[in-house]
Amino acid sequence: MSKDYCVIGIGNLGREVVKNLVSLNKNVMAIDKNESRIRRVSHLVFSSFVIDATRPFDLEKTGIRNFENVFIALESNIKDSVLISGILSSWRIRYITVKVFDDFQEYILKKLGLKKLILLEKTEGKKIAWKLTLNLPSNFFLISQKDCLSLISIPFFKKGVFELFKDKIEQDFEVKILAIFRKEKIISLKNDKLFLLKEGDLIVCYGTIINTSNLKNFFDQVKGAQ
Numbered sequence: 001m002s003k004d005y006c007v008i009g010i011g012n013l014g015r016e017v018v019k020n021l022v023s024l025n026k027n028v029m030a031i032d033k034n035e036s037r038i039r040r041v042s043h044l045v046f047s048s049f050v051i052d053a054t055r056p057f058d059l060e061k062t063g064i065r066n067f068e069n070v071f072i073a074l075e076s077n078i079k080d081s082v083l084i085s086g087i088l089s090s091w092r093i094r095y096i097t098v099k100v101f102d103d104f105q106e107y108i109l110k111k112l113g114l115k116k117l118i119l120l121e122k123t124e125g126k127k128i129a130w131k132l133t134l135n136l137p138s139n140f141f142l143i144s145q146k147d148c149l150s151l152i153s154i155p156f157f158k159k160g161v162f163e164l165f166k167d168k169i170e171q172d173f174e175v176k177i178l179a180i181f182r183k184e185k186i187i188s189l190k191n192d193k194l195f196l197l198k199e200g201d202l203i204v205c206y207g208t209i210i211n212t213s214n215l216k217n218f219f220d221q222v223k224g225a226q
Contacts, residue, residue: 004029004046005069006062008053008084010037013099014073018044031062054083060091068094089151149178150212154201155219162197162219164189173215175207 005021007014010032018041021028030041030048038048051058064070070093074081081098088096154162166177166189180187180195181202189195197203205212 004067005071006031006064006067007071007073008032009073009075009099010034010041011073011075014071015041017071017073029062029064029067031059031064054080054087056087059084059087064088065091065093069097070095071097071099073099089153146208146210147206148209148212149204149206150175150216152203152205152212152216152219154197154199154203164195164197166193166195169215173207173218174211175205175215178204178206180204 004027006029007018007021008031010018010030014030014032015037018028018030022044028045030038030045031051031053032038033050033052035050038050042048047062049062051062053059070088072081072084074084085096085098169175170177177189180189180197181204182198182200187195203215205215207215
């Protein structure tokens with residue numbers, strides 16, 4: 001199902017994305033916890049489910065783990081969007097796109113240092129459907145046509161740790177490292193201080209799709225070599 005698409009959240013935007021993906025001759029699965037919303041697109045999609053996508057067991061039963069492309073288009077709940085994204089990331093769903101939906105989320109993302117943001121409305125459906133068909137890097141939150149917020153999982157290193165200088169990584173790869181997630185803690189980094197990355201750490205960084213993808217590829221290439 002690598003060429004099939006799943007849309008979670010069939011509100012105005014989600015419905016438009018479904019319609020435009022279908023018009024591009026793509027197979028689409030629709031998910032929403034509102035039955036009436038699913039009925040509006042059930043005649044268009046090859047499968048649909050009325051479930052709460054924040055529940056991993058119910059979500060897994062849809063067969064979503066076989067998909068490479070998922071678009072999360074929830075109407076107004078940033079918490080649920082992040083939770084669902086985390087579930088999909090843990091299942092190694094390759095391409096994850098998340099809707100930036102209102103001024104509040106725009107404000108929060110700006111506080112994280114993000115400047116290039118777009119608010120996605122119904123009229124964006126055609127553009128988003130087109131973007132979803134691109135071969136984009138894995139596990140990212142699409143911010144604009146070329147920029148993303150990426151979550152990069154740190155692999156195993158022979159030494160057990162990887163020595164990282166925030167300012168050097170940012171300079172070499174032209175990305176901005178926002179934070180490190182280690183288990184349940186958020187760690188802020190200082191530019192000129194050495195930080196030891198461990199297996200399972202999650203780097204949250206912002207940059208162009210190309211640059212953040214290059215950073216991910218870098219860690220993939222050096223795993224086991226350090």
